[in-house]
Amino acid sequence: MKTQGVISRWNDDKGFGFIRSKAGGEEVFLHISAFSGDRRPQSGDQVLFVAGKDAQGRLRAEHASLAGLAIDEPDTRRKPPPR
Numbered sequence: 001m002k003t004q005g006v007i008s009r010w011n012d013d014k015g016f017g018f019i020r021s022k023a024g025g026e027e028v029f030l031h032i033s034a035f036s037g038d039r040r041p042q043s044g045d046q047v048l049f050v051a052g053k054d055a056q057g058r059l060r061a062e063h064a065s066l067a068g069l070a071i072d073e074p075d076t077r078r079k080p081p082p083r
Contacts, residue, residue, distance in 0.1 A: 002048045004067055010043045017041065019049055019061055029060040037066045 003021055007030065010017035015032035028051055035041055041064075049064035 002050055002063075005047055005049060007041055007043050007045045007047060010041055010045075012040060012042075017043070019047060019064070021051075026059060029054075029058065030064055031060070034061050035064045039066075041066070 003023060005019040005021040005028065008018050008020040008027060010030075017030050018027040019030050020027055028049065030041070030047075030049070032040070034049075041047070046067040047061075047064050048067045049061040052060055052062040054060050
């Protein structure tokens with residue numbers, strides 16, 4: 001399940017940072033390899049992510065992307081009713 005959050009810290013030179021979930025709790029580690037999007041993340045970006053755990057049991061984002069306007073694909077692909 002995707003969760004909303006904000007990138008609280010980002011180190012672009014090292015390619016990782018941390019997400020503060022809007023639901024609260026501890027920060028979630030984000031590596032650039034788990035991020036998809038048309039630009040590199042920055043501190044303050046709102047993101048959607050799937051939380052998981054690494055081999056040591058620490059929280060990490062497994063899939064993350066920028067949060068923003070999304071097109072509701074099922075509605076845009078629906079054919080108009082016949083007349």
